[in-house]
Amino acid sequence: MSLQSLRLALSQPSTSVQLCLVGLAGGLISAFVIILFRWLLSLSHVFMLDGIGNYAALVPEYRLALPIVAVCFIIVVAKLTGFKHYRMGIPFVIHRVKQFYGHIPMRTTINQFFGGLFALASGFVVGKEGPTVHLAAWASHLVGHWLSAPFNSLRILAGCGIAAGISAAFNTPLAAVIFVMEVVLREYKVHIFIPVMLSAACGSVLTRAVFGDVSELSFLSFTPVPVQQLPFLVLMGIVIGVAASQFNRQLMWLMRLFRPVNMMGRLFIAAFVTGIAGYSMPQAMGAEFINVYHFINSEFTMQGLMLLLFVKFALAIVAIGLGVPGGIIGAVMVIGMLLGLLLMQLMQPIMPLMEQDMTTTYALLGLAGFLASVLHAPMAALTAAMELAASPQAVLPSIIVIVSAYVTAKQMCNNRSVFIQQLEYQGLPYTTSVIRDVLQQTGVMAMMKTDIKVFKFAADKALYDHLQEHPEQTLINQTSDHLSSCQIVELNVSLQENESALSMQDTQVLSQQHTLADVYDALQTRRQGAVIISGLDGKEICGVITWNMVHNYMQRQQH
Known part of the structure; x- marks a missing residue:
């Protein structure tokens, strides 16, 4: 299969073997990068x-x-x-996926790799998923750049890399898929779902091969919640929703x-605050899950937990709010577990008396x-x-806590996604029109x-x-050696006297990597004419797209 036929398959908004294979390649590279990052961090x-x-x-x-x-x-x-x-971080990646088809600049990636490594190794209360998402999106985009893949497939490729990266970081492939669709891409399409799932599975296989089958959160064993305690989970969710809203605010x-x-x-302010807290309370440093495990298994008191x-x-808010290069999800998960315990x-x-130790169960529900x-x-x-509970009995209690917490935060506290608030604060656009x-x-x-005929310096009679x-052919007249001088030639059907028999319209040139959205932007002002599609070298004409073709495509999507 030639590269050109591969690019043609990737330009289609449908599930294909080619899209799955390219997504898998992006997932493999992303997983290797994240495994390297995890290994250096552990080291x-x-x-x-x-x-x-x-x-x-440490003293x-x-x-x-x-x-x-x-x-x-x-x-x-x-x-x-x-x-x-x-x-850097997840908000920046969301912006780049929405506005730049997932292209991540190299210099920001260098900042994220080393900055995230230093931050996570030094006790800041930040998570590793921020560097994970950023590095994975960059790594998967390399595959698309090397293939000169169409831009529409680059967004999917970024999602594949992120899913593989999160799966490699936390060993939770299904949660990685849902996170990509719900938070990063913010859309559910089958042709996107399939390669993203495949990449997440690839990331999980590789991380298990390197670090073993045990997840960092495997200590969160789930004990079934008695029916008598289910109403109390609503109260628990309400309190969590209020606490989450305060965290974001x-x-x-x-x-x-x-x-x-x-x-x-x-x-430096974030460093001084974290250092001072760690001086007297070492267990407050970092967002490593193993420390929560040690705390749960210790003889902790209510005052010590609070x-x-x-x-x-406080340390998570200071580190994230002051720009320490780390993620928010790891810190949120640790805080959620402690809040569930409290x-x-x-x-x-x-509550009715508990016959079994349900400490880790409530930690998981709080998370x-x-x-x-x-x-x-x-x-x-x-x-x-x-996934963490590895038990179907966790579904009902989790739904009760999540729904009550989410509705409380959304409606009663007027809370919004922390990522959206960060994007708006930084002035980074993250939405596009429906069209x-x-x-x-x-x-x-x-x-x-592609049924076109190109003339160079031709006379009107020819x-x-x-x-x-x-x-039936589309006729193009090229008046110089540059494609920008091309005109679409059509028969003049105005039937006015003294008018030329031919109608010629200037065109714009786009490469074969662009999407129909770029064609729409080029033609929407006049709502007529055409765009010439050039090869990757910009020297040959591959095809033509007219305004009527774009308009008819949009009409089909509405029905």
Whole structure:
């Protein structure tokens, strides 16, 4: 199969073997990049802390200095790549997927790789999914760039990479698929679903081959919730919804408060706050799940749990709000688990007696509710809870907590997705019109008319005679060596006196990588004429798309 036939298949908005194979290739590369990132992160923890998240192994002075030293390295990397390229994380990826077909600049990727590594290794309360999504989207886009694939397939390819990356990071392939569809791409189409699922499975297989079958959250074993306790889960969800709304509100308040402060100042403030907290409370540092596991299995007190939750809550807001290069989801999951534990302890006096230890069950339910409310991604949260619990009995309690938390946050607290709020704060567009959404799904190669005839410097009589003999062909007259000088030649049907027998319209030139949305943008002002589709080298004419062809396509999509 030639590359040109591959590109033609990818330009179609339909499921195909070619699309699955290209998506799988993007998933493989993304998974390898994320596995390398995870391996380096684990290596740094073992080298500095003698274990993952073992901040207590450091003397207090080192815990105070560790975030400050990390910020120095983060600033050095940002200085080398250019401070204007300090844009990263899931909100930035959503913006690039929606507005630039998933293209991720190289310099921002360098910032994210090393900056995320330093931040996650030094005790900031941030998650690894921020670097994971950014790096995976960049890695998968390399495949599309190498193939010169149509732009409509590059968005799908970015989704494949992100799904593989999240699956490789958390070993939760199904939750990775739902996260991509619900949060990043924000659309459900079968031809997108299939390659994304395949890539997520690929990421999970590779991470299990390297790190083993055990997930970092496998300690969250699920014990069935008695029917008598189900009504109390509604109350639990309401409290979680309010807490999630406060988390988002305080995060955005802090971002606006420190907006006048430059990037270096914000990062050092976050480092000092994290270091001071870690000096006296090492378990408050980082967002590693293993520390939650150790805390659950310790003889913790109610006061100790409340203090740890409050400090984690504050440190996460400080780190994320002041621009530390990490993700929000890992921190939200840790806070959700601690909040679930606290609510279980608070509701025990009014709940029916528990015959079994349900500590990890309520931690899992708290994770699901808090994640759904902060991200406004209830399906992704429910799927994550199902995968982590590995039990169908987790579905009903998770639904009760997620629905009550989400509705409370959405309607009663007027809360919105933290990613959308961050995008609006940064001035990054993340939406397109309905027309563009539809037209971006199809590449020009799938629609262009290839039955064309090109004349160079032809006389009007030759053009007229050819149209008389071949009325079904599209005739192009090229008046110079550049494609920009091409005109579409048609018979003049105005029937006015003293008019030329031919009608000639100027054209614009687009490459075969573009989508119908780009054709629409080029022709919508006049609502007539045509666009010439050139090869990748810009020297040959591959086809033509007229305004009527685009208009007819949109009409078909409405029925």
